[in-house]
Amino acid sequence: MxxxxxxxxxxxxxxxxxxxxxxxxxxxxxxxxxxxxxxxxxxxxxxxxxxxxxxxxxxxxxxxxxxxxxxxxxGRTFDGVGAISGGGGNTRLLVDYPEPQRSDILDYLFKPGYGAAMQIMKVEIGGDTNSTSGAEPSHEHTRGQVNCDRGYEWWMMAQAKARNPNIKLVGLSWGAPGWIGNGNFWSSDSIDYLIAWLGCATSHGLTIDYLGGWNERGRDLNWYKNLRSALNSRGYPNVKIVASDDFGWGSADDALRDPAFGSAISVVGSHYVCGYRSSQTSCPSSANAVNSGKTLWASENGSDDYNGGAPALARGINRDYIDGKMTAYLNWPVIAAITPNIPWATTGVAVAPQPWSGYYSIGTSTWVMGHTTQFTAPGWRYLDSSSGYLGGNRNNGSYVSxxxxxxxxxxxxxxxxxxxxxxxxxxxxxxxxxxxxxxxxxxxxxxxxxxxxxxxxxxxxxxxxxxxxxxxxxxxxxxxTTTGQGKGTATSPAQGALALPYSDDFDGYATGREAKYLSDHQGSFEVVPCAAGRTGQCVRQMSEQAPIFWTSGHAEPFTLLGDVNWRNYTVSSDVLLEKSGYAQLVGRAGNYNHDNPHNLNAYYLRVADNGSWSIRSNNTSGNQRTLASGTTTALGTGRWHKLALTLNGSTLTATLDGTTLGSVADSTWVAGQIGYATGQGVTAQFDNLTITPLGGGTSPTGTIRGAGSNRCLDVNGQSQADGAVVQIWDCNNGANQTWTATSGNQLTVYGTKCLDAPSTTTGARVRIWSCTGAANQQWRLNADGTITGVQSGLCLDVTGAGTANGTAVTLWTCNGGSNQRWIRS
The missing domain is CATH 2.60.40 (Immunoglobulin-like)
Incomplete structure (x- = not known):
């Protein structure tokens, strides 16, 4: 993506x-x-x-x-409408959902005659590196060590196939382990790597229909020719190649200039053909693409909110064919099964952020997609003379037959x-x-x-x-003239918090699997037999060298777990360093910058094998501060130690093997997840995770802090007058920043004033007003961190994604931006 x-x-x-x-x-x-x-x-x-x-x-x-x-x-043959699982980590939490909710969600995604009824799905070939909303594990962390049971994409494909045996499957790499080509993706190593992945698919009873190169990272024409030869000679002649999953139609130009390259590929796939995150009103390809004789795909589109992106999706599915003769449309992603602090937390056709409660939400985009998928099938043929714009005018709308x-x-x-x-x-x-x-x-x-x-x-x-x-x-x-369409009837349970205390000894998982709720964002943390004589299973960071990155920022391995509203707690874990370097416990983790996922809002306790330690704070701009540091007895390697980080109000305390290392005061981050982290290429094991509450968690009364700005919802000038506007401001615990969530769905301040929406119009600036009980003073506090007006259905939004003191807070269409997510404390 x-x-x-x-x-x-x-x-x-x-x-x-x-x-x-x-x-x-x-x-x-x-x-x-x-x-x-x-x-x-x-x-x-x-x-x-x-x-x-x-x-x-x-x-x-x-x-x-x-x-x-x-x-x-x-007309051309229709290949299908579907979506992408990967690019990356966006499906992670779905596998941890309880039944029946997990099956209900999968039915809404894939079951014919029920919901989105996807006809084609692209999955990420995991590469141990962040590829937008997380990292997916590789089947081959180190050369020759193939494990076909890692990750959840095999499970995802099997579930899709079980519901729709005719669904087409596509594989594509975003990143890759660093051993490949000594860091060069366009090498024979990566071809061998992809062939091994196809072998894993076969071992799971899956047939891969299409295979791509390196997502949005250009193309090497000789590599594609070599890939075709390898597929033909090693038992996969029926796997078709898509090139090059990038922007524009240069692959079609290359296919005309280089017939051998043209013969190697079957599909020319381009991304965001209507414009990146656009309204998808105009979706051309190119004359060379149309005349190339190749199948044309819009092989990645969307990146929009599961509700707010529905109009663009409706246009794009039709107009991709009308304007550019594209016969497949793949939305990014399938679902946002991630916590709300992760980038792109409401994209896809549905959201599933809370496996612990079973809560999910099916978006309008599901039904827009279903309007094509439930009424057609791959192999149908477009009727060109029966497709176009109503009255010849794009503004009237479009139709395809x-x-x-x-x-x-x-x-x-x-x-x-x-x-x-x-x-x-x-x-x-x-x-x-x-x-x-x-x-x-x-x-x-x-x-x-x-x-x-x-x-x-x-x-x-x-x-x-x-x-x-x-x-x-x-x-x-x-x-x-067909029948068999339908609308699913399963409903979601209510939202709920992940309760503390929480613990996991990791002994209940098979080797190679990911621990429940643990979501990788760089590197790969998976369950293995414990080292150094310890029985049972432990979590190990598996990436032994810097990967071939997809993101521009080269983050170190980290993984997160938990509820973004956890506030005061102690996170502790046993840790064993396998080689020289450092391991870290993460606390109060919030948002991160998807271009550089190392830029995470969080606190860290870092300990190294030589005994150096530090308590650190980081943010989305990469401004890492050392809050406290020192040296203790060397931890060495191959030995188990117990680390603990206590976050109690503004007091942060680090302990090692029961001895306090140091304590410091800092109030930058008030709530968030826990996590594990290591230095780049450092393998380490973790065991006996516990998160113990200290009291003072989210209560009905406290501040409401913007996830994107880290500033508080604030009544301008500390005014108590009806009509005083609301903004963001540095958090100061003032009475004008202290809000109470009432049983009547109100947010009150000063005891008698309510957060009030003067209208249901997007852009309306919220204010305070004497409480009346009216619907314009009622608010829903949602699991994804958004606050929506009961009357308007719109989100509480920091205008223009601003972060400066005094930036206005308004109503706006919910879109998944960090400027629409809030943390209560």
Whole structure:
């Protein structure tokens, strides 16, 4: 995945295109009884009579648009719509979910006729290095030492296949262990490495359909030729090669200039073809790409919030083919199964941040994806003359039609994301397609109400192959002659904290697996038999040298675990250094910079084999401070020691083998996860993890600190007047920064004033007001760290992702930015 920018980006398009009011249900009629205005009035009256609901008539339909669905039209073969597990670590927590929630989530992702019904999935070939939201373990940490049971991608692929045996699987590397080519990915070592990975897939009963090179890191044409030869000679002639999973269509140009390279590859895959994190309104490829004879894919797209990114997804799936003849669309990622402090914590089509509570949320993007995947299948054929823009105008929306490879079935997917009014569409079916009953499904993408998503509408009976449909603005529609579609009914349990005390002796895991909730962000921490005569299992940092990095920042190995709201606790663990260097305990870990994941908001207790120790603080800018340090008896290597870091208010205390090393006062970080860390290439073991609470955890009353700014929610000028605005400011424990979360969903300050939203408009600045109990003074404190208005559904947002004192706090569309996440203390 490309991470060119960070912060509050997924909402930028919406900042210039404010959310419109929710649209109304569409009208569906046959051509013979179509009476738009009177039909709507009758339908509205009936609905009012039956339900008591208030129905607002839609804007008048525009002049009718004629669409011919011609089964004889030429078009390319459809390869599928799906997503990416990896790039990286974004699926990590899913495997730790309890049943039935784990299966429920997997059903929503992969099960046909239930949710997103993904048809293609790309997975990361783990490389022991951070690749955006975490690091995934390699199957071969050191040359020749292959273990096919590491990580969770094998499990993920098997679960996808169990639900959809026809799903296509793709493998791609982001980073790699440092032994490969002595740090050069474009080497014969990496080809051998990929062949070994394919062998692991075979051992798991998995068939990999496609294989790529090095994600977003250019291409070496000879390497691709050599890869093709190796695949052919070593038992994998049916694995197709995708090149080069980068930006633009240079691989198509190279295929024309170098026929041998062209013969080696089957697919030209490009990233963010509509623009990086764009609204996906225009999605061209290139003339060379279209004329190359190669299959074209939009092999990575999205990077958007699971709800807020739905309009862009709806446009892109259709427009990638209309504009650029791309026959596959892969969203990044599949799911955000990560804690809310990790980069891109709400991207994908769903979120699953709390395996301990079982809580998850299915996004609007799931249903947008389902509008294509539940009505088509790989092998169907696009109908070019039956695909395009409504009325020839991009602003009206787009439509694509596809035909089943056998029989006369067809489906047409329509999106009206930017339309300003209803549109009357008149269809004529010809070219050997079925003229029988048409089934209609719709999603109101502008609505946050799940009841408006993936709704089965009344069937239409064409007359002599003709029928009409009135479509509303901001919707996705699927019209089809197929059946079998459906909307899953599983529901999530409530959110909940990971309770303290917490402990794990790691003895219950198989060798090579990851301990529960432990999420790697650099290096690889996995369970192995304990060393130095200790029985049982321990966690070991496995990366023995610097990897081939994918990120620009070259972080040292670290892994995190726990609840981001843990505040005052002691984290302790047994530690054994296998070689000279240092190991670290991490406390109150928060956000990190995805370009340089070493820049983590956290405290560290560092101890080295020579006896040097220090308590340190770090932040997302990489400003590491030594708060206390000293020297004790040398720890040596191959010997077990017990480390403990106590974080109690502003007092930080380090102990080694029960003896206090030192203590220091610092109040920079107030809450966060725990973790293990080592120096680069330092192998070490960890055992008997315990996190013991000290009291003073999150209470109903305290500060509300911005995750992105590390500044507190503050009433301007300490004013107690109604209408005083709220901002961020340096935390000072003042009464104007002390908030109470009440049982009535209010956030009160000064005892009698409530956090108040003056309107439901994006950009509205929040303020304080005398408490009234109204919905505009009620707030949801969510598991992902966001605070959303009960009335508006919008997030409490620091304007422009600012971090300066006095930056305004407003309502904004939730987008997963760190400027919309808050830590209560």
């Amino acid at each position: 490309s991470r060119k920018q960070s912060g509050n980006l997924s909402g930028e398009w919406e900042r210039f295109h404010p959310r419109r009011p929710e649209g109304n249900d569409e009208q569906m009629t046959t051509r013979e009884d179509r009476r738009p205005s009177r039909g709507w009035a009758a339908a509205a009256g009936l609905l009012l009579a039956v339900t008591g609901a208030v129905v607002v008539n839609p804007a008048p339909a525009q002049a009718a648009t004629a669409i011919t669905i011609n089964g004889a039209s030429g 596809l035909r089943s490879p056998t029989g006369s079935d067809y489906s047409t997917v329509i999106e009206t994301m930017d339309a300003g009014s209803a549109q009357d569409l008149q269809f004529t079916v010809t070219g050997g397609l079925s003229t029988g009953t048409v089934h209609v499904w719709s999603t109101n993408v502008r609505s946050g109400n799940p009841a408006d998503q993936f709704v089965r509408r009344s069937d239409i009976t064409p007359s002599n192959g003709a029928f009409s449909l009135t479509v509303q603005p901001g919707y996705v529609y699927s019209i089809t």
